[in-house]
Amino acid sequence: MRNTLLTLATLGIAVLGLYLLTQAEGSSGLLSAITLIFIWGIAAISLNLINGQLGILSLGHHGFMLIGGYVTALLMLPERERAPFRTRLLSDWARDHLDLDKWLRALGLDYVANSVDLKFVIALFLAGIAAAIVGVIVGAPSLRLKGDYLAIVTFGFGEIIRLLPNAPEVAAFTNGPLGIKGIPGNAGGVWWTFFAFLFVLWFLSRLKFSSYGRAFEGIREDEIAAEAMGVNLAYHKVLAFTISAFFAGVAGGLYASYLQSVDTQTFNFFVTFFLLVAISLGGLGSITGAVLGTAIVVLVRIYGGFLEEAYPAYVGYTGAALLMLGAFAFSAYIRKARRLRPVIETKHYIFGALGLGLLLVAFLFRGEPWMTQTVQFFGMRKILLAVILILIMIYRREGIMGRAEFSWKLVFGPREDIPTEEQRKQDAWLSNPDLNPDLQKEDDDASA
Amino acid sequence: MPLLELRNLYKAFGGLQAISNVSLTVNEGEIVSIIGPNGAGKSTLFNLITGVYRPDRGDILFQGERINGLTPDQVTKKGIARTFQNLRLFTHLTVLENILIPQHHRLKSSWLAAVLRTPTYLKEEEEMRKTALEKLSFFGPRLMSFRLHQPVYVLSYANRRRTEMARAMATDAKLLLLDEPSAGMNPKETKEITQIIRRFRDEGGYTIVLVEHKMNLVGEISDRVVVLDYGEKIAEGDYKDVVNDPKVIEAYLGRREE
Numbered sequence: 059m060r061n062t063l064l065t066l067a068t069l070g071i072a073v074l075g076l077y078l079l080t081q082a083e084g085s086s087g088l089l090s091a092i093t094l095i096f097i098w099g100i101a102a103i104s105l106n107l108i109n110g111q112l113g114i115l116s117l118g119h120h121g122f123m124l125i126g127g128y129v130t131a132l133l134m135l136p137e138r139e140r141a142p143f144r145t146r147l148l149s150d151w152a153r154d155h156l157d158l159d160k161w162l163r164a165l166g167l168d169y170v171a172n173s174v175d176l177k178f179v180i181a182l183f184l185a186g187i188a189a190a191i192v193g194v195i196v197g198a199p200s201l202r203l204k205g206d207y208l209a210i211v212t213f214g215f216g217e218i219i220r221l222l223p224n225a226p227e228v229a230a231f232t233n234g235p236l237g238i239k240g241i242p243g244n245a246g247g248v249w250w251t252f253f254a255f256l257f258v259l260w261f262l263s264r265l266k267f268s269s270y271g272r273a274f275e276g277i278r279e280d281e282i283a284a285e286a287m288g289v290n291l292a293y294h295k296v297l298a299f300t301i302s303a304f305f306a307g308v309a310g311g312l313y314a315s316y317l318q319s320v321d322t323q324t325f326n327f328f329v330t331f332f333l334l335v336a337i338s339l340g341g342l343g344s345i346t347g348a349v350l351g352t353a354i355v356v357l358v359r360i361y362g363g364f365l366e367e368a369y370p371a372y373v374g375y376t377g378a379a380l381l382m383l384g385a386f387a388f389s390a391y392i393r394k395a396r397r398l399r400p401v402i403e404t405k406h407y408i409f410g411a412l413g414l415g416l417l418l419v420a421f422l423f424r425g426e427p428w429m430t431q432t433v434q435f436f437g438m439r440k441i442l443l444a445v446i447l448i449l450i451m452i453y454r455r456e457g458i459m460g461r462a463e464f465s466w467k468l469v470f471g472p473r474e475d476i477p478t479e480e481q482r483k484q485d486a487w488l489s490n491p492d493l494n495p496d497l498q499k500e501d502d503d504a505s506a
Numbered sequence: 507m508p509l510l511e512l513r514n515l516y517k518a519f520g521g522l523q524a525i526s527n528v529s530l531t532v533n534e535g536e537i538v539s540i541i542g543p544n545g546a547g548k549s550t551l552f553n554l555i556t557g558v559y560r561p562d563r564g565d566i567l568f569q570g571e572r573i574n575g576l577t578p579d580q581v582t583k584k585g586i587a588r589t590f591q592n593l594r595l596f597t598h599l600t601v602l603e604n605i606l607i608p609q610h611h612r613l614k615s616s617w618l619a620a621v622l623r624t625p626t627y628l629k630e631e632e633e634m635r636k637t638a639l640e641k642l643s644f645f646g647p648r649l650m651s652f653r654l655h656q657p658v659y660v661l662s663y664a665n666r667r668r669t670e671m672a673r674a675m676a677t678d679a680k681l682l683l684l685d686e687p688s689a690g691m692n693p694k695e696t697k698e699i700t701q702i703i704r705r706f707r708d709e710g711g712y713t714i715v716l717v718e719h720k721m722n723l724v725g726e727i728s729d730r731v732v733v734l735d736y737g738e739k740i741a742e743g744d745y746k747d748v749v750n751d752p753k754v755i756e757a758y759l760g761r762r763e764e
Contacts (some may be wrong), residue, residue: 261621264620264621264622264623265617265620265621268617268620268621268623268627268631269606269609269610269613269615269620269627269630269631269634270610270617270620272599272603272606272607272610273607273610275596275598275599275603276596276599276607276610279595279596279597279598279599280594280595280596280597282558282578282594283590283594283595283596284596284607285577285578285579286556286558286578286579286582286587286588286590286594287579287582287587287607287608287610287611287673287674287677288579288582288583288608288610288611288677289579289607289610289611290579290611291579297617301617461598474652474654474655475600475652475655475656475657476652477651477652478652481651481652484647484651485648485651485652488646488647488648489648
């Protein structure tokens with residue numbers, strides 16, 4: 059009861075916050091960041107279903123997203139945007155018949171066809187279905203493999219799917235490398251992505267905490283034991299793969315609508331790569347973690363721009379020196395806090411001194427010409443992400459959330475896994491012969 | 507009709523004849539122990555019965571039905587469950603989850619019904635939880651309160667053994683195959699396990715086949731003992747007769763040079 063109220067309150071605050079943001083001026087940057095977090099969040103949660111919950115490394119997620127993107131694009135494309143395709147690769151048949159608008163009007167559902175939003179929902183659903191069908195086709199044969207082999211096979215399938223739109227036979231539906239432009243973008247506004255995100259969150263967390271979700275996690279923990287306990291491996295693997303592909307297709311459709319265009323470069327391998335970074339940061343197997351990781355990755359990519367601007371050289375030197383000092387302080391803290399040999403070694407002090415020296419140099423020679431010329435570091439955002447990833451892997455390998463999920467119980471209790479004072483006493487009585495005369499007798503029997 | 511019947515089973519790994527011409531019947535309500543020196547083929551026999559391996563020749567019948575060639579999950583659905591020699595629990599899941607997963611194959615609701623939490627699914631889930639607690643109560647109250655929600659990796663070794671046995675019971679099996687149930691336990695815990703195995707049969711109504719190295723445990727609970735050596739059955743019968751059989755003594759200790 060309390061938890062439901064808290065959830066509703068949080069939802070209300072989120073909706074209100076989003077509403078105020080859409081009304082506020084100059085918030086378009088932040089809004090597009092939030093939209094991207096929702097879109098990539100959906101993709102990350104769906105990848106997390108295979109990689110985190112089922113424990114199978116799949117690298118073909120961009121392929122499913124691409125399918126979703128193209129299907130949405132083709133179905134949603136308005137009439138006037140279709141006209142230019144007459145001279146291009148897209149076949150007349152695809153141009154004239156693969157049109158959700160026409161389908162709906164043929165079915166007599168004019169009121170649906172008149173609403174871009176409703177059409178968008180239907181297109182997203184069909185995009186998910188298309189991706190799910192391909193998911194079954196790809197998954198059923200390749201999921202017999204295990205570990206690295208499966209990863210390579212899924213990567214191969216992902217790349218095949220990505221390059222297919224360029225093939226002449228398929229280009230009749232996809233317009234080849236030129237891609238499709240002019241997808242109605244207003245349907246991809248923040249509200250639709252927000253509700254799609256909430257739906258995916260609800261659906262996949264319900265799945266996770268159901269008997270099927272437990273079976274997936276059993277397969278992750280120990281395939282042999284799961285099979286011996288009656289879990290049908292092939293069925294559950296293909297099921298998870300298909301559900302994951304469905305939501306990847308939905309995310310792809312949302313992204314295509316956000317960009318208002320789609321081509322084969324939109325969904326290259328780096329998409330899967332960034333999703334993998336996001337879920338590894340947040341914690342493999344945790345839905346909360348996947349969202350958190352996505353937020354970090356997207357925010358660094360969007361708001362990390364200042365790292366790549368041109369600065370006088372002394373700013374760079376000072377930054378490097380401060381980083382070195384920070385690293386020294388951090389390692390000194392870690393060293394002091396550890397139980398075994400809590401000493402700071404000479405090499406740490408030397409590193410710290412070097413940092414201090416660099417800071418001094420930067421301060422003393424700040425007027426010199428070689429210090430005031432501007433330098434620019436391209437790719438600092440990606441380096442920052444890489445550094446964050448390295449730090450997480452060293453100090454918290456299971457990711458920020460680990461396998462845990464956020465829940466109100468975790469914050470406010472009651473925690474069922476922590477014994478109450480009464481339970482602790484009872485447990486001690488069960489196992490400690492000094493407290494329990496019955497156990498004393500048993501001990502004597504056993505040794506006799 | 508015997509519950510489990512093995513007829514002239516053969517299994518070879520390359521040139522190694524791991525099981526050759528083994529026949530065995532297990533009747534309902536029996537406790538049968540399989541003993542033998544290391545490499546005698548005891549675990550291979552378990553793997554053949556549970557469908558991990560497929561026999562080269564011969565038949566495995568469970569309740570009169572041929573089950574060789576079935577996958578492990580299908581065998582489990584027929585009513586045979588096993589424990590593993592070196593524990594194979596779902597380490598990062600809680601005790602309760604570990605005992606709910608083996609009941610998953612009985613679930614009738616589809617995955618969509620599970621996501622939508624239909625009343626039928628909720629009822630099934632409730633029953634699964636009840637069954638889990640019922641199976642755990644076999645091992646006394648120590649796994650029943652807060653440990654139910656703790657991940658398995660924080661448990662002691664003996665508690666993990668208990669969890670694994672409860673997990674096998676939760677599959678709703680008639681026949682339990684226990685692979686060294688007392689491995690790594692102290693005398694007191696071994697004694698408790700002995701009592702539990704006996705209660706499995708008397709109160710739970712299970713038939714039990716176990717592989718075990720601790721002879722006092724085997725002698726205390728077995729109705730019948732089967733001895734394997736180099737993949738062949740060299741003796742079968744009462745514990746006292748078997749351990750005094752010259753062939754068995756030879757298999758374990760070797761022949762005295764005259």
